[in-house]
Amino acid sequence: xxxxxxxxxxxxxxxxxxxxxxxxxxxxxxxxxxxxxxxxxxxxxxxxxxxxxxxxxxxxxxxxxxxxxxxxxxxxxxxxxxxxxxxxxxxx
Numbered sequence: 001x002x003x004x005x006x007x008x009x010x011x012x013x014x015x016x017x018x019x020x021x022x023x024x025x026x027x028x029x030x031x032x033x034x035x036x037x038x039x040x041x042x043x044x045x046x047x048x049x050x051x052x053x054x055x056x057x058x059x060x061x062x063x064x065x066x067x068x069x070x071x072x073x074x075x076x077x078x079x080x081x082x083x084x085x086x087x088x089x090x091x092x
Contacts, residue, residue: 014038025062030054 029051033043037053046056054060 016040024054024060026054026060027051027062030060 029049030053031051033046033048033051033053034055036048037043037046037055043053046053046058050061052058052060
């Protein structure tokens, strides 16, 4: 079964950041870290969960892997200890 082709158009307007007009492979997971960094938050390694800020030079999970492999990785991670740890209450 072929993977559906989807395209995202993402525009972030912040006069503090001047990045080149670049087309990158990304997923909806990358929106949260990108918006947070645009707002001025510091994210260690430019990552939040499985997402990567598009303002950073770091590769997104889709750029690291071909889309079919990324989908397989998401399915393997879902329900894993690492995945479940993301949702545990870590507040003091």
